[in-house]
Amino acid sequence: MTFTPRACTIWFTGLFGNGKSMVIETLVPALNARGCKSEILDDEVVRVDMNWDLVLSPRQRAVPLQQVALICLQSPASGKFAVFSAGSFNATPDETRVVCDIERDSPHECAQKILLKLAQLECFAPHWRRDRRAYSDDEEEMVTQRLEALGYA
Amino acid sequence: MRSKKKSPARVVVISIDGVPYSFLQARIAAGELPNLKKLLDHGSLHRMNSVQPCVSSVAWASYMTGKNPGKHNIFGFIEKKSGTLETFVPTSVNLTSPTIWEIMSRAGKKVCVINVPGTFPPRPVNGMMIGCFLGTRLESIAYPQKVGAELKILGYKIDARAALARENLDRFITECNQVLAKRAKVLLHYLAQAPWDFFQCHIMETDRLNHFLWEQVEKNDLRYTRAFAEFYQRVDALIGAVTRQIKPETELIILSDHGFCAIKKEIYLNRYLVETGLLKFKTASPRYLRDMHAEALAYSLIPGRVFINLRGREPQGTVAPERYEWAREKVSTTLLSLRDTDGAPIIREVVKRENIFHGASLAAAADLLAIPHDGYDLKGDVTKAVLGEKTALAGMHTFDDALFYIRRPQVKLGKNKFWIGDVAPTILQLMHLPIPADMDGVALEV
Numbered sequence: 168m169t170f171t172p173r174a175c176t177i178w179f180t181g182l183f184g185n186g187k188s189m190v191i192e193t194l195v196p197a198l199n200a201r202g203c204k205s206e207i208l209d210d211e212v213v214r215v216d217m218n219w220d221l222v223l224s225p226r227q228r229a230v231p232l233q234q235v236a237l238i239c240l241q242s243p244a245s246g247k248f249a250v251f252s253a254g255s256f257n258a259t260p261d262e263t264r265v266v267c268d269i270e271r272d273s274p275h276e277c278a279q280k281i282l283l284k285l286a287q288l289e290c291f292a293p294h295w296r297r298d299r300r301a302y303s304d305d306e307e308e309m310v311t312q313r314l315e316a317l318g319y320a
Numbered sequence: 321m322r323s324k325k326k327s328p329a330r331v332v333v334i335s336i337d338g339v340p341y342s343f344l345q346a347r348i349a350a351g352e353l354p355n356l357k358k359l360l361d362h363g364s365l366h367r368m369n370s371v372q373p374c375v376s377s378v379a380w381a382s383y384m385t386g387k388n389p390g391k392h393n394i395f396g397f398i399e400k401k402s403g404t405l406e407t408f409v410p411t412s413v414n415l416t417s418p419t420i421w422e423i424m425s426r427a428g429k430k431v432c433v434i435n436v437p438g439t440f441p442p443r444p445v446n447g448m449m450i451g452c453f454l455g456t457r458l459e460s461i462a463y464p465q466k467v468g469a470e471l472k473i474l475g476y477k478i479d480a481r482a483a484l485a486r487e488n489l490d491r492f493i494t495e496c497n498q499v500l501a502k503r504a505k506v507l508l509h510y511l512a513q514a515p516w517d518f519f520q521c522h523i524m525e526t527d528r529l530n531h532f533l534w535e536q537v538e539k540n541d542l543r544y545t546r547a548f549a550e551f552y553q554r555v556d557a558l559i560g561a562v563t564r565q566i567k568p569e570t571e572l573i574i575l576s577d578h579g580f581c582a583i584k585k586e587i588y589l590n591r592y593l594v595e596t597g598l599l600k601f602k603t604a605s606p607r608y609l610r611d612m613h614a615e616a617l618a619y620s621l622i623p624g625r626v627f628i629n630l631r632g633r634e635p636q637g638t639v640a641p642e643r644y645e646w647a648r649e650k651v652s653t654t655l656l657s658l659r660d661t662d663g664a665p666i667i668r669e670v671v672k673r674e675n676i677f678h679g680a681s682l683a684a685a686a687d688l689l690a691i692p693h694d695g696y697d698l699k700g701d702v703t704k705a706v707l708g709e710k711t712a713l714a715g716m717h718t719f720d721d722a723l724f725y726i727r728r729p730q731v732k733l734g735k736n737k738f739w740i741g742d743v744a745p746t747i748l749q750l751m752h753l754p755i756p757a758d759m760d761g762v763a764l765e766v
Contacts, residue, residue, distance in 0.1 A: 264632075284632070301411040301441045306456050310409050311398075313453070316482035317531060318586070318697065318713045319375065319397040320409075320622060 176249040177281060179269070186269045186277075187252045193278040198248055205248035328752035331571040332511075333520040334559055335383075335436065337376060338527030340579035341367040341723035352549060355560030356574075356725075363572070363727035367720070369739040370578040372676055372689060373623050374717045376527065377410065379577035379740055380437040385417040386744030386759035390677030392417040394438060395685055398622055398700070402684075404635055405609040407621070411454050412443050416681060418756075420744045421445050421518060427753050429517040432510050435503065436522045437577075448514060450506070453479035453524060474509060477502045480525060485532040486712040492532060493547045496525045497554065504558045511565055517751065523555060526576075534715025535582035571750050572727040577740060579721025584695035585708040587658075587666055589620040592707055596654050606702045614638050618651045618687075622700035624667075625686030626651055648672060648687055655690050660708070666696045694718055732765035 177194070179187035191207060198205045266284045267277040302310065314320035345365070348357045371382045371389065373396060381394035389395050393416040398407050415438065421431040425446035433439065433449045440451030442463035450471065455461040455478055462468045477499040485492035500523065507521040529551055536544045559574065566572065593599035593616075600613035612619060614636040616629045628647045631637040639647050652670040660666055673685040692698050696708075697716040722740060734742070741761035748755050749763040 300408060301413045301454075302409070302456075307409055309456055310454055313479070313482060314397050314409065316486060317528075318699070318711075318716075 175285070176251060179250070179252045181269050186274055189274040190267075190269060190277040190281075191250055191252060193274050194281055195250060197278060197282055198250075203248055205250050207250045207252070209252045328517075329569070329571040329750045330516070330567075331518050331573065331747055331750055332562065332566055333518075333573045333575070333747070334562060335380075335520065335522040336526045336555060336574065336576050337437070337522065337524050338530050338578055338580055338717065339576040339723060340718070340721040341365070341576075342579070342721055344723055347549075347552060352553060353556040355556045355563065359559070359563065359572070359574075359725065359727060362729065363725055364729060364731045365723060365725045366731065366733065366738060368575070368722040368724045368742075369737050370717070370719050370722050371740055372671070372691065372719065373625060374578050374719045375623060376437045376577055376717075379722075381415055382739075382741045382761075383575075383577065383743050384419040384421070384436065384438070385415070386420070386741050386756075386761035387417050388677055388679060388741065388760045390673075390682045390685060391679030391758065391760065393681040393684060396622060396625060400609070400621065400627075403633070405612060407609065409454065412439055412441055412451070419443070420747055421447075421449070421520075423748065423753060423756070424518050424751065429751065429753070430515045431518045432514040432516040432520070433518075434507060434510065434521040435524060436520060437524070447516060448510070450476075452522070471506065474506050475502050476506050480528050482528060482531070485528075489532060489544070490547075493529070493544075493551070496529050497551060500525045500551070500554060500558075504554075504561070507558070508561060508565065511562065518747070523558075525551070526555060530580045530715045532712060532714050534580050536714060538582050572725075573743070573747070574723070574725040575740075575743060576722045579718035580715045581694045581718050583697050583710070583713055583716045585660065586697045586699050586711055586713065587692070587708045588699050588701050588704040588706070589624060589626070589655075589690065590700060590702045591704050592655075592658055593618060593620065593626075593651075595707065598651060598654060601702070609702060611702070612636065617647055619702075620690075620698075620700050621686065622698065624690035624692060624698040625700075626655070626670075626688040626690060628687045630687075644687075651688060655688075660696070664693070666692055666708075668693045691719075726764075726766060728766050730766070734762050734764065736762065738764070 179190065181187055195205055195207065267280040269277060272280065311320055344356065347353050348360065370379045375396055377397050378389055378394050381392045382388065385392045393414055394410055397409065399410045400407050421433050422443065422445060424431050429446065431445050431447040433445070435450055435452050437452045439449060440455040441460065442449040442451040444463055448467050449463045450467060451461045458468045458471050458476065460468065461478060462471060480492065480495045480499045484495060503523065511519060529548065533544050533548050537548045563572065590599055598617045599619050600616045601611045602613050603611055609619060615638060617639060618626050618628050620626045628639050628644060629637050630639050630641065630644060632641065655667045655670050658666045667690050669691045671689050671691065673682060673687055673689065676689065677685050690698060697713065724743065742764060743761065745755040745759050745761045745763035746766065750766065755763060
């Protein structure tokens with residue numbers, strides 16, 4: 168049996184020095200304590216690792232961030248949390264929900280709010296993938312019709 | 321409590337879906353079921369509780385795991401995909417606990433399991449497993465797969481067609497008898513041929529017939545009473561054949577998963593939630609749950625499972641987490657005020673999920689469970705324009721009238737009310753296997 172934790176991507180955006188890393192330092196140990204694997208992706212580190220020249224235009228700089236974003240979006244499917252710190256980069260995916268405000272909340276408050284949201288999303292218990300399927304669409308339709316005839320669906 | 325027998329027992333279980341304790345007692349007393357009457361001379365028959373919600377997939381999941389749905393993760397025949405309003409059919413893939421036959425397999429015991437609800441697709445065991453009516457083809461119904469080819473040769477039928485009952489009851493009764501005959505053939509074949517320490521065959525046709533004939537039989541409708549009685553006599557004869565084929569020292573258990581009563585009306589809970597303003601749809605003629613409007617407070621899945629449209633969990637959730645308890649109270653009060661046209665109350669009780677379930681899957685359970693008075697069958701259909709109606713369905717499940725027989729004269733029931741989850745640890749105890757600490761059921765003293 169395979170248990171797959173329900174994971175998600177946690178984005179931190181904002182200007183350099185506004186406290187993203189401090190929140191991450193508080194958050195990641197708390198995630199680890201709950202048995203959640205996580206991967207920190209820092210856009211500055213990514214740039215350095217990829218030997219990007221800091222004189223690149225904003226358009227050019229956006230390219231690796233988009234690639235990192237894609238990796239982040241795939242990460243939850245692998246059961247791993249992606250903690251993404253992205254400088255002034257504001258182009259988070261559409262489905263992103265704002266959970267805390269680094270400018271207003273302390274790092275501890277931010278971490279608490281994030282943990283609360285993750286708990287609401289049922290991320291902390293070993294999460295069985297409840298909607299794994301045993302059927303093709305046609306077979307499931309056939310079974311559903313049978314269940315309907317029995318008054319079970 | 322360990323078995324008083326010195327050597328680990330081999331165990332045979334015949335499960336007869338939806339056969340009520342009270343019904344079987346009455347039929348035995350009337351002399352209609354001679355083989356079962358004979359068994360009563362050597363064993364004891366007990367009334368047993370099912371599990372809530374009272375449907376076969378949930379009850380048999382509790383039977384095979386010894387756990388409440390909050391641990392085994394099966395809450396009904398229809399479930400919604402996490403974070404969406406799309407539904408799917410849960411199967412063995414979604415069962416999150418090991419079954420007794422998986423525990424036996426790990427202990428080196430040979431098992432042979434046939435047709436127990438919730439066992440499709442068949443999970444690997446040390447032995448063989450024929451999955452249930454959730455399967456569609458013989459090629460994929462069994463583990464190991466080669467058993468499927470044997471089933472074809474034996475002419476095995478997975479299930480009777482319930483749709484036929486809505487067209488022609490006589491033909492449906494004939495089909496139930498045919499499916500039972502094929503099932504009996506396969507049962508007796510593998511009982512004799514397969515190596516096993518644990519053997520179980522499940523008779524589904526009893527439930528099928530009860531669903532479409534219960535009311536007629538209760539009303540002594542002479543068009544159906546004879547065929548109904550003859551069908552049960554065939555089940556009795558099959559139990560007699562099994563008894564003759566197994567050794568006297570083999571443990572024999574016969575059980576059902578719930579009782580039955582006649583349906584007064586099928587009740588469409590989502591319609592009631594619409595009429596009371598708690599549920600809104602984006603269209604006047606909704607077809608699916610996904611047609612729900614974001615302003616909805618709650619919606620229902622069959623049977624009586626009610627979900628609050630909670631923000632952060634539901635795809636269009638608008639109920640703030642801090643208003644969750646308020647919403648549950650509001651929905652509970654509204655459901656309890658539901659009345660039939662003659663003023664009779666329809667909902668007996670509304671329970672919060674944490675009061676009946678516990679375990680890692682609790683968060684997947686409905687926020688509330690509406691438990692109806694007997695006779696009111698709660699449905700989750702969103703297309704109905706009426707609150708309730710009578711259809712071809714004649715019988716519905718009841719909670720407290722399942723049966724349990726064991727071929728041992730002395731059985732001491734525990735302090736708590738005996739329920740279907742107690743059977744798994746009882747079987748493991750008979751086989752001298754350790755009972756997992758996280759089982760909710762408690763072994764009977766036998």
